[in-house]
Amino acid sequence: MATTVTPPVPGRRRRTPLARREARWAYVFLAPWIVGFLVFTAGPMIASLWLSFTEYDVINAPRWSGLDNYRQLVSDPQVARSLGNTVYYAALHVPLVMLISLGLALLLKRVGRWQGFFRTVFYLPVMTPAVAVGILFLLLLNTQDGLINRGLALLGIDGPSWTTDPDWVMPGIVLMSLWSLGSTVIIYLAALQNVPRDLYEAADLDGAGAWARFRHVTLPMISGSLFFTLIVNTIASLQMFTEVYTMYFGNRQTQGSFNSDAASFYVIHLFREAFQFLHMGFASAMAWLLFLIILIITAVQVKLSSRFVYYEGEDR
Amino acid sequence: MSRRLRATALAGALTLAISGxxxxxxxxxxxxxxxxxxxxxxxxxxxxxxxxxxxxxxxxxxxxxxxxxxxxxxxxxxxxxxxxxxxxxxxxxxxxxxxxxxxxxxxxxxxxxxxxxxxxxxxxxxxxxxxxxxxxxxxxxxxxxxxxQVRVLYLNEALLKQAGLTADDVNVADWASLPALNTKLAKVSGGRLSRIGIDPKIPEFLPMWAKANGAEMISADGAKANLTDPKVVEALTTGVKLIQDQGGWGKFKSFRDTFDFFGAENPLAKNQIAAWPMEEWFLNQAAKNSPKAELVVKPFVDRQGKPLSMSNxxxxxxxxxxxxxxxxxxxxxxxxxxxxxxxxAKARAEARKAANLPFTGVWTGNTAADKKIFDELYQPTGNKRFDDAVATIREAQDIAFAMPASPAGAEFDKAWTDAVNRVLSGQAQPAEALARAQQEATAALDKAAG
The missing domain is CATH 3.40.190.10 (Periplasmic binding protein-like II)
Incomplete structure (x- = not known):
C-alpha cells in the first residue's frame, strides 16, 4: 500500500504542542518587561511626541501649536550652541575613551595574577555617584589650587582656567569624563582575553611583529567590542547631563550664579526649558530632535560597521 | 534606559498622569x-x-x-x-x-x-x-x-589697617575711587591672587549695584526688562573691572571657590578678603567662628551715599x-x-547661650516680630563690632528693596546672569551682553504675559 507523505513546508516547521506551550510561557515571563516598556518607555515617548506639537507648561492643559516648537528649535541660538557643544564633546570624548581604554586593557592583559586587583581599581570610579564626580572635579580643576594645575606647575606649565575660560571649559569636562572609563576598559579586556592564542602563534610563524599582530589579529578580533563601545559611548556622550549640571548649573553653593555658555549641553538646556522655564512642549520637541540625531548617527555607524567589524562565525 | 530621553519620558509620564x-x-x-x-x-x-x-x-x-x-x-x-x-x-x-x-x-x-x-x-x-x-x-x-535676607558691606579692618586705611576710607558711593582702593587692598603676586580687595559679588548682586546707580533692572510690575539702561551697563562695567584688576575672573573665582564661610577657617579669619557685600547671615557665622575678627559692617550705599540693600x-x-x-x-x-x-528666637537665644555663643538676632519678614525680638530678647553681645553690625543690619532691613514678582522671573534671571557671565568670561562687552539679555528677557516676559 502506498502511503502519501506530505513534504514539510520549506522555512516553516509545524510547532509541536510542547513548543507552543513553551512559547506561551516565554511570553508570560516576558510580560513584565513588555508591560514596563509600553507603560514607561513607549507610552511616554508617544505622549512626548504629541506634546512636542503643543504649548505645555506642565501646570495647565497642553494647547496645540502645530510646528511652532520645531520652528523655534531652528531659530533658537541657545539650541544651536548647546547642540554644537554636545557634538564637540562627543567628538573629543568618544575617541579618547576608546583609545585610552584600549591602551589600559592591553596593559591589564599583561599584568598576570594582579589583573583582578587592577580591574577592580579601574572599575571603582564608575561606581562614584555622578554628582560627587562633578563636585570632585570642580575642586581638581580649580585654577589656583586644583590638583591638576598644581601638577602642571611642577612641569613648569601655567595651567589654564578650566572652569571659567570658555576655550578650556570643554577640555576640562572631557578630562572629567575620563574618570569613568572603567566599564569600557573591562569590555575591551574581556574581548582581548577571548582572542584565540593560535592566531597569534600563526602570525608569529608568518613573521609578524608586535604592530602587525595588533593590527591584523587583535583589532579585527575585538572589532565587535570596539563597535559596541563606539555606539554606547556616542549615545551616552550626546546625553551628557548630571556631572556638568552639577558643576555649572545646579550647584549654587560652590558656583554662585556662574555658569558658562561653553558648558551648555543639549540635555541640560532641555531640562532647564522643561522644569525651570516651564516650556515642556518645547523641551519635548528638543528631545525628539535629539532622538532623531542619535538614530541617524547610530544608523550610519551600523551601516559602516559592516566594513570594519568582524563577528566570529559570520560569513565574510 | 539610563539617561535616554529622560525628559521625554518624564514629559510623557506627566501627561499620562494628567490625563488620568x-x-x-x-x-x-x-x-x-x-x-x-x-x-x-x-x-x-x-x-x-x-x-x-x-x-x-x-x-x-x-x-x-x-x-x-x-x-x-x-x-x-x-x-x-x-x-x-x-x-x-x-x-x-x-x-x-x-x-x-x-x-x-x-x-x-x-x-x-x-x-x-x-x-x-x-x-x-x-x-x-x-x-x-x-x-x-x-x-x-x-x-x-x-x-x-539683606545685603550689607563687610570690611576686614585688620587688612584695612595694613593698607593704611580705615573703614571710613571705603566709600562705595564713590565708584571712581573703587579701582584704586581695590588695587591697594588686593594681593596679587606671581600671577596668583592671595587676597581679594573688593568682591563686587556679581552676577548675584548686579541688581543692587544697578539700583545704587539709579536703575531698576525690571519694572515694578515685573513685566518689562530694563537691562540696556546705561546705568545698568555702568554698574556691570564697574563690577567687572574690580574683578579684572585682581587677575581676571579665572583666578578670582577659583580663589573665591576655596572659601568656607561657615567654619573657623573662613576668609575673614584667614585675611583672604578685605571688603565685600554679602547677606546678613554671615554675621552669625562670624560671631560663632571668629568672634575676635576685626569685622566692620557698614551699609551698602548708592552713589549719593544713601544706604541701600537688597532683600530676598x-x-x-x-x-x-x-x-x-x-x-x-x-x-x-x-x-x-x-x-x-x-x-x-527665644529658643535660638537659649541654644546659643547653652553653647556659649553670642545671639545676634533672627531676621524675619515680619517687622513687628523683629521689633519684639530686638526690643525684648536681644542683648548686646558686649563686642562692639558685632553690636554695631546688628544695628546696621536692622537699618538695612528697613530700607531694603526687592526684585518684584515677575511672570517670567526664572527666564529674566537667566537672561541677565548669562549676560554677566559672558562678560566675566571675556565673551562679550557689557553693553553687548546686556543688549542680548534685554532681547531674551523681553521675549520671555512678553510670552509669559501672553
Missing part, C-alpha cells in the same frame, strides 16, 4: 471640604533643621491638635513640585524662594491668598514691603513671607488643588506670626 486625573485644580480653591483646623496637611520644601523651624512647627501642632501635619523635608525642587502638581496630588503648602512666586502664580499653580488673608485675619501690614513686593503679582498676594527670602504658598487650604492658611499665619517668631 482630569487636570490640575479641578476641585477649585476651597479644596475638599476639610473643616478648619483639622485633617491632613502636607508641606514641601521645608525642613526641621534647627530650633527656629522646630519651635514654630511645635507651636502649630500644639494649637491645632486635629491637624495631621506631614512635613516632607528637603529643599524646594522644581521637578518634584511640578510632578506633584501635574499628577493632581500637590502638597497643600510649599516653601519656596520668593523670586519664583511670580512664575507659578501666573500659571495658576498656586492660589491667591486673598480669602486666606481675610478669613484668618492676617495683618499684611506687619510684613516688610520688599518681601510683600516679591509675593504680590498684579496686586494679588500669593505668598506669606518668612525670613528676610522664602515664602509659604498654598497650591492650587490643595486638599486642606484652610489648615494651610492657619499654618502660614502661625508660622509667620509675631509671637511664633519670638518663641523661635
Amino acid at each position: 486625573c482630569g487636570g490640575v485644580g479641578g476641585g477649585g480653591d476651597s479644596g475638599g471640604g476639610a473643616t478648619k483646623g483639622s485633617g491632613a496637611l502636607s508641606t514641601m520644601g521645608f525642613g526641621l533643621s534647627d530650633e527656629i523651624a522646630k519651635t514654630r512647627v511645635d507651636a502649630f501642632k500644639k494649637d491645632h491638635p486635629d491637624v495631621q501635619l506631614q512635613i516632607t523635608e528637603g529643599a524646594f525642587d522644581e521637578q518634584q513640585f511640578l510632578s506633584a502638581v501635574a499628577s493632581g496630588n500637590p502638597p497643600d503648602l510649599v516653601y519656596m524662594d520668593r523670586k519664583l512666586i511670580g512664575t507659578y502664580a501666573k500659571r495658576g499653580s498656586i492660589q491667591p491668598l486673598t480669602d486666606c488673608v481675610e478669613k484668618q485675619k492676617i495683618d499684611l501690614g506687619q510684613y516688610r514691603q520688599a518681601a510683600k513686593d516679591q509675593v504680590t503679582l498684579d496686586g494679588t498676594v500669593y505668598g506669606i513671607p518668612e525670613f528676610s 527670602g522664602q515664602a509659604w504658598v498654598v497650591t492650587k488643588g490643595a486638599k486642606n487650604p484652610e489648615a494651610a492658611c492657619a499654618f502660614v499665619k502661625q508660622m509667620t506670626a509675631t509671637d511664633t517668631w519670638f518663641a523661635a
Whole structure:
C-alpha cells in the first residue's frame, strides 16, 4: 500500500504542542518587561511626541501649536550652541575613551595574577555617584589650587582656567569624563582575553611583529567590542547631563550664579526649558530632535560597521 | 534606559498622569471640604533643621491638635513640585524662594491668598514691603513671607589697617575711587591672587549695584526688562573691572571657590578678603567662628551715599488643588506670626547661650516680630563690632528693596546672569551682553504675559 507523505513546508516547521506551550510561557515571563516598556518607555515617548506639537507648561492643559516648537528649535541660538557643544564633546570624548581604554586593557592583559586587583581599581570610579564626580572635579580643576594645575606647575606649565575660560571649559569636562572609563576598559579586556592564542602563534610563524599582530589579529578580533563601545559611548556622550549640571548649573553653593555658555549641553538646556522655564512642549520637541540625531548617527555607524567589524562565525 | 530621553519620558509620564486625573485644580480653591483646623496637611520644601523651624512647627501642632501635619523635608525642587502638581496630588503648602512666586502664580499653580488673608485675619501690614513686593503679582498676594535676607558691606579692618586705611576710607558711593582702593587692598603676586580687595559679588548682586546707580533692572510690575539702561551697563562695567584688576575672573573665582564661610577657617579669619557685600547671615557665622575678627559692617550705599540693600527670602504658598487650604492658611499665619517668631528666637537665644555663643538676632519678614525680638530678647553681645553690625543690619532691613514678582522671573534671571557671565568670561562687552539679555528677557516676559 502506498502511503502519501506530505513534504514539510520549506522555512516553516509545524510547532509541536510542547513548543507552543513553551512559547506561551516565554511570553508570560516576558510580560513584565513588555508591560514596563509600553507603560514607561513607549507610552511616554508617544505622549512626548504629541506634546512636542503643543504649548505645555506642565501646570495647565497642553494647547496645540502645530510646528511652532520645531520652528523655534531652528531659530533658537541657545539650541544651536548647546547642540554644537554636545557634538564637540562627543567628538573629543568618544575617541579618547576608546583609545585610552584600549591602551589600559592591553596593559591589564599583561599584568598576570594582579589583573583582578587592577580591574577592580579601574572599575571603582564608575561606581562614584555622578554628582560627587562633578563636585570632585570642580575642586581638581580649580585654577589656583586644583590638583591638576598644581601638577602642571611642577612641569613648569601655567595651567589654564578650566572652569571659567570658555576655550578650556570643554577640555576640562572631557578630562572629567575620563574618570569613568572603567566599564569600557573591562569590555575591551574581556574581548582581548577571548582572542584565540593560535592566531597569534600563526602570525608569529608568518613573521609578524608586535604592530602587525595588533593590527591584523587583535583589532579585527575585538572589532565587535570596539563597535559596541563606539555606539554606547556616542549615545551616552550626546546625553551628557548630571556631572556638568552639577558643576555649572545646579550647584549654587560652590558656583554662585556662574555658569558658562561653553558648558551648555543639549540635555541640560532641555531640562532647564522643561522644569525651570516651564516650556515642556518645547523641551519635548528638543528631545525628539535629539532622538532623531542619535538614530541617524547610530544608523550610519551600523551601516559602516559592516566594513570594519568582524563577528566570529559570520560569513565574510 | 539610563539617561535616554529622560525628559521625554518624564514629559510623557506627566501627561499620562494628567490625563488620568482630569487636570490640575479641578476641585477649585476651597479644596475638599476639610473643616478648619483639622485633617491632613502636607508641606514641601521645608525642613526641621534647627530650633527656629522646630519651635514654630511645635507651636502649630500644639494649637491645632486635629491637624495631621506631614512635613516632607528637603529643599524646594522644581521637578518634584511640578510632578506633584501635574499628577493632581500637590502638597497643600510649599516653601519656596520668593523670586519664583511670580512664575507659578501666573500659571495658576498656586492660589491667591486673598480669602486666606481675610478669613484668618492676617495683618499684611506687619510684613516688610520688599518681601510683600516679591509675593504680590498684579496686586494679588500669593505668598506669606518668612525670613528676610539683606545685603550689607563687610570690611576686614585688620587688612584695612595694613593698607593704611580705615573703614571710613571705603566709600562705595564713590565708584571712581573703587579701582584704586581695590588695587591697594588686593594681593596679587606671581600671577596668583592671595587676597581679594573688593568682591563686587556679581552676577548675584548686579541688581543692587544697578539700583545704587539709579536703575531698576525690571519694572515694578515685573513685566518689562530694563537691562540696556546705561546705568545698568555702568554698574556691570564697574563690577567687572574690580574683578579684572585682581587677575581676571579665572583666578578670582577659583580663589573665591576655596572659601568656607561657615567654619573657623573662613576668609575673614584667614585675611583672604578685605571688603565685600554679602547677606546678613554671615554675621552669625562670624560671631560663632571668629568672634575676635576685626569685622566692620557698614551699609551698602548708592552713589549719593544713601544706604541701600537688597532683600530676598522664602515664602509659604498654598497650591492650587490643595486638599486642606484652610489648615494651610492657619499654618502660614502661625508660622509667620509675631509671637511664633519670638518663641523661635527665644529658643535660638537659649541654644546659643547653652553653647556659649553670642545671639545676634533672627531676621524675619515680619517687622513687628523683629521689633519684639530686638526690643525684648536681644542683648548686646558686649563686642562692639558685632553690636554695631546688628544695628546696621536692622537699618538695612528697613530700607531694603526687592526684585518684584515677575511672570517670567526664572527666564529674566537667566537672561541677565548669562549676560554677566559672558562678560566675566571675556565673551562679550557689557553693553553687548546686556543688549542680548534685554532681547531674551523681553521675549520671555512678553510670552509669559501672553
